[in-house]
Amino acid sequence: MAELTIRDALNEALREELVRDENVFIMGEEVAEYDGAYKVTRGLWKDFGDKRVIDTPITELGFAAVGVGAAMAGLRPVIEFMTFNFSILASDQIINHAAKMLYMSNGQFNVPIVFRGPNGSAYQVSSQHSQALEAFYANFPGLKVVMPSTAADAKGLLKSAIRDDNPVVFLEQERMYGLKGEVPEDDDFTIPLGVADVKREGTDCTIVARSMTVPLAMQAAEHMESEYGVSVEVVDPRTIKPLDIDTIVASVKKTNRLVIAEESHAFASVGAEISHQVMENAFDYLDAPIKRVSTAETPMPYAKNLEELALPDVPKIIEAVKAVCYI
Amino acid sequence: MPKTRVSGKASTGTNKTSKNGKGSRTPAAVTEDGKELFDPEKAQEEYNKRKKSQLESIKNTSADVLREMLYQMVLGRHFEQKCAEVYRIGKIGGFCHLYIGQEAISIGTQLQLEPRDFVITSYRDHVQAMVQGIAPEAVLAELYGRAGGNVGGKGGSMHMFSKEKNFYGGHGIVGGQIGVGTGMAFAQKYKESGGVTLCFFGEAAVNQGIFHESLNMAGLWNLPCIYICENNRYGMGTSQERAMSISSIAKKAESYGIAGEFVDGMDVMEVREATARAIERARSESRPTLLEIRAYRYMGHSMSDPGKYRSTDEIKRYQERDPIVLFKDSLKEAGVLDGKDFEKIDAEALAKVQEAVDFAENSPLPDESELLTDVYK
Ligand SMILES: Cc1ncc(C[n+]2csc(CCOP(=O)(O)OP(=O)(O)O)c2C)c(N)n1
Ligand SMILES: [Mg+2]
Numbered sequence: 001m002a003e004l005t006i007r008d009a010l011n012e013a014l015r016e017e018l019v020r021d022e023n024v025f026i027m028g029e030e031v032a033e034y035d036g037a038y039k040v041t042r043g044l045w046k047d048f049g050d051k052r053v054i055d056t057p058i059t060e061l062g063f064a065a066v067g068v069g070a071a072m073a074g075l076r077p078v079i080e081f082m083t084f085n086f087s088i089l090a091s092d093q094i095i096n097h098a099a100k101m102l103y104m105s106n107g108q109f110n111v112p113i114v115f116r117g118p119n120g121s122a123y124q125v126s127s128q129h130s131q132a133l134e135a136f137y138a139n140f141p142g143l144k145v146v147m148p149s150t151a152a153d154a155k156g157l158l159k160s161a162i163r164d165d166n167p168v169v170f171l172e173q174e175r176m177y178g179l180k181g182e183v184p185e186d187d188d189f190t191i192p193l194g195v196a197d198v199k200r201e202g203t204d205c206t207i208v209a210r211s212m213t214v215p216l217a218m219q220a221a222e223h224m225e226s227e228y229g230v231s232v233e234v235v236d237p238r239t240i241k242p243l244d245i246d247t248i249v250a251s252v253k254k255t256n257r258l259v260i261a262e263e264s265h266a267f268a269s270v271g272a273e274i275s276h277q278v279m280e281n282a283f284d285y286l287d288a289p290i291k292r293v294s295t296a297e298t299p300m301p302y303a304k305n306l307e308e309l310a311l312p313d314v315p316k317i318i319e320a321v322k323a324v325c326y327i
Numbered sequence: 328m329p330k331t332r333v334s335g336k337a338s339t340g341t342n343k344t345s346k347n348g349k350g351s352r353t354p355a356a357v358t359e360d361g362k363e364l365f366d367p368e369k370a371q372e373e374y375n376k377r378k379k380s381q382l383e384s385i386k387n388t389s390a391d392v393l394r395e396m397l398y399q400m401v402l403g404r405h406f407e408q409k410c411a412e413v414y415r416i417g418k419i420g421g422f423c424h425l426y427i428g429q430e431a432i433s434i435g436t437q438l439q440l441e442p443r444d445f446v447i448t449s450y451r452d453h454v455q456a457m458v459q460g461i462a463p464e465a466v467l468a469e470l471y472g473r474a475g476g477n478v479g480g481k482g483g484s485m486h487m488f489s490k491e492k493n494f495y496g497g498h499g500i501v502g503g504q505i506g507v508g509t510g511m512a513f514a515q516k517y518k519e520s521g522g523v524t525l526c527f528f529g530e531a532a533v534n535q536g537i538f539h540e541s542l543n544m545a546g547l548w549n550l551p552c553i554y555i556c557e558n559n560r561y562g563m564g565t566s567q568e569r570a571m572s573i574s575s576i577a578k579k580a581e582s583y584g585i586a587g588e589f590v591d592g593m594d595v596m597e598v599r600e601a602t603a604r605a606i607e608r609a610r611s612e613s614r615p616t617l618l619e620i621r622a623y624r625y626m627g628h629s630m631s632d633p634g635k636y637r638s639t640d641e642i643k644r645y646q647e648r649d650p651i652v653l654f655k656d657s658l659k660e661a662g663v664l665d666g667k668d669f670e671k672i673d674a675e676a677l678a679k680v681q682e683a684v685d686f687a688e689n690s691p692l693p694d695e696s697e698l699l700t701d702v703y704k
Binding site: 037060061126127299 | 500
């Protein structure tokens with residue numbers, strides 16, 4: 001095991017896959033000479049050169065399309081969006097093209113591509129730069145959606161995403177790039193897509209969290225344990241689509257209470273989907289209505305005090321756990 | 328630089344001279360794509376050739392206007408330097424993109440607008456906002472995320488707005504405002520207001536599809552939109568050469584049958600005259616123009632850019648042609664203002680910046696109830 005930041009774990013995954021498969025290449029704004037806007041691709045251009053690590057103009061729709069075409073013709077592109085806010089410009093290629101290709105071609109053309117980059121809020125970057133888009137992409141059949149929360153998951157899932165034969169939307173979080181964790185050193189370490197992970201075992205209440213809300217949920221769980229003697233289980237689906245609902249349902253059947261913590265807005269969110277599936281599969285096991293903690297239903301404000309108010313945090317998750325536990 | 332290339336239906340329009348420009352200048356000795364004008368020494372040679380007519384233009388411009396132009400440039404410079412200073416001590420959060428080195432563009436274009444004209448720009452918007460009439464106090468308080476900010480702390484550095492001042496915003500998605508600006512010009516034409524829109528964007532934004540879609544519609548529908556490409560040579564860490572297949576942006580106008588012009592963005596008078604020609608074309612013929620105004624970004628892309636992609640030597644070479652220094656020299660040479668005036672202007676600008684700091688420091692945080700306001704009308 002090595003202790004790595006999420007940033008470096010992603011970097012290792014990219015490096016190993018570039019070595020493993022000559023059809024893998026990385027493309028995006030500032031990914032090469034600048035080492036990536038958030039340094040995820042640090043050193044890769046230097047080691048793999050212009051052919052494999054490619055700086056693009058600021059032309060998201062264009063280079064996403066180049067990725068889709070290249071993938072149809074046999075390559076395995078990893079397309080970086082400087083942030084996922086800018087993927088909205090490319091969403092035509094992701095949704096209208098990549099997601100539909102296999103189906104439209106009656107199974108002839110698959111699109112083995114990864115679209116990756118930071119999703120969600122950063123630090124006071126305001127309305128147009130703080131959006132969590134997982135529900136948007138997860139809504140479309142044909143796309144897989146992945147959201148790691150630890151260094152090991154980041155590495156293992158990114159490698160699986162690159163090896164996957166479908167278009168994968170791989171959502172990172174800028175606030176988490178510096179988080180450290182133990183990562184297996186095996187070059188062939190992967191984590192399969194579609195398998196949830198129980199980050200903390202517990203018996204009294206389940207929190208389903210993903211990406212940025214996982215560390216928050218862990219802190220909330222510690223607090224509930226020490227302050228109230230409530231044993232909280234934290235489940236991280238890791239892949240939003242396909243969703244490992246079985247692991248979530250098994251946890252709820254054990255704890256009988258569920259809180260869903262997510263960074264996106266609540267309306268039509270992944271949390272809403274999970275809530276529905278739990279209702280379908282474990283209705284009789286629930287001892288309290290499911291609670292959600294999400295970002296306020298507003299574009300993100302700039303002012304620090306308002307931004308903090310808008311985002312999920314540990315106290316808000318604690319409050320939700322207390323509510324479902326009737327404390 | 329004098330125009331090197333004008334094309335399409337609008338070519339007659341560009342031969343008209345502005346109020347100040349006598350149209351007597353010798354054409355610039357530039358190649359078709361103007362590549363060598365990226366070279367500051369070459370640009371200075373061209374500048375020297377134009378110098379006589381520039382002084383002529385200065386003499387034809389009122390002293391009050393000239394003083395205001397210099398004051399605004401100096402204020403913009405000091406304001407941005409203060410932003411850098413307070414950013415470093417954590418007073419400002421998020422992204423903060425500074426305008427230092429590009430002052431002649433905002434001042435040369437906007438100060439001749441009428442109340443019916445509109446302005447829209449990118450996230451590099453502090454100076455454009457102030458020149459448009461938004462108080463420096465409100466801009467800085469916005470950067471501080473305070474209730475007294477230009478948009479109450481909701482927007483921050485990238486999103487200044489003022490309906491009253493026809494400032495349609497600072498926008499964070501590269502290229503997005505090019506389409507929006509086109510729509511503003513569409514409304515001006517629709518309402519027959521006689522107004523024009525100044526639509527600012529960086530050279531890297533030209534690579535977005537929206538630029539091409541917009542210019543095509545503006546050319547097709549005869550919209551009074553003036554597209555102002557602020558070519559500061561870099562989009563973040565990527566130089567224009569590394570991101571664009573040709574070096575002339577002005578020339579792209581040709582593809583859409585609209586007028587295009589290179590402009591030396593270190594020469595505020597040249598900017599002013601080129602804009603005057605474009606405004607005239609928009610008002611009297613309802614035709615769009617693309618101005619490629621070449622300047623240089625002195626600071627990093629934003630406050631978080633270490634700037635390793637260019638040498639300090641390169642930065643120094645461009646700073647030799649500082650737009651404020653060049654303008655002061657010309658004003659002095661033309662006998663309009665002298666050293667004493669410059670000192671006074673400098674002091675006034677510094678005092679204004681200090682007022683802005685005091686205001687921002689004392690402005691309260693936005694009330695928590697503001698979080699959910701203005702999501703819907
Ligand atoms: C659609 C989109 N892609 C990427 C970014 C990130 N980004 C912000 S500014 C910028 C560079 C833009 O350069 P340019 O258009 O030349 O303007 P300048 O910053 O030089 O004023 C980039 C890549 C963004 N904000 N929006
Ligand atoms: Mg630029």
